[in-house]
Amino acid sequence: MYTYKIAKDKYVPTSVISTLNGKSVLYIANNSYVYDKNGKRVTKNSKRVLLRRSRIVNYTGSIKTAASDAYRFLVNDGKKMALSTKTIKGHQYYSIGKNAYIRVSNVSYVNNEPLYAAYQTVTLDKHSNESKVPVYDAEGKRVSQELTAGSKVSVDRTKTIKNGDQTLILYGIKGQKSYIDMNDIATMPNLAVTTEE
Incomplete structure (x- = not known):
């Protein structure tokens, strides 16, 4: 402290x-x-x-x-x-x-x-050592869209989802209704973004 x-x-x-x-x-x-x-x-x-x-x-x-x-x-x-x-x-x-x-x-x-921040730009990390990074919907279910590790994505909100016995912290992709998992972000943003209900 x-x-x-x-x-x-x-x-x-x-x-x-x-x-x-x-x-x-x-x-x-x-x-x-x-x-x-x-x-x-x-x-x-x-x-x-x-x-x-x-x-x-x-x-x-x-x-x-x-x-x-x-x-x-x-x-x-x-x-x-x-x-x-x-x-x-x-x-x-x-x-x-x-x-x-x-x-x-x-x-x-x-x-x-x-x-x-209104939004922050983050760099994606590998997902389970794979270069393809999954994308999720608002309920925390995977969608067909995938992103690539190393690419930069702007995020503007966070959301916490219960998915079975797992708790996912998702970051909303700016301008889209889709999300990425916090664990797939290489370096967390300096500033917080809005929390989505």
Whole structure:
């Protein structure tokens, strides 16, 4: 567990902090370089500025109702909200100060609320050492469609299915009614996607 020092010999988990110095915060899930508005890494004393995972930082920007394709988080009443982003060289960034940005994909919480992606792109792994990866319907039954290990797939939701004595965690393929098994994903996405009922 990563902690933040609040007084001598007193610490709290960084994941529960929603403000720092009276300002709202981002929780960094992965080591993140800081970039300028041109997409160049910021340096300080000839070293690139790197924010380590599990650190919290203040941000600048506004929070508003989330668009359908936005990185979003849910507030207490279930309303989907989003923090404003800036697109730099095809990637989405949050502002953390004057001409200082970090990639949204390296952030997991905004104001202690979990961050969800509209979708994430994953790489498929082999299925039982076979290169053909099965595809499932909404009930967890295999369909005729197959995918290939090593290919990239965009997923936008998850679903848990009881299939006999097995429990499957499925990821919905974006734009389709079909799913892939979590166990067939080589590397899990950095951010969560919506959970489907």
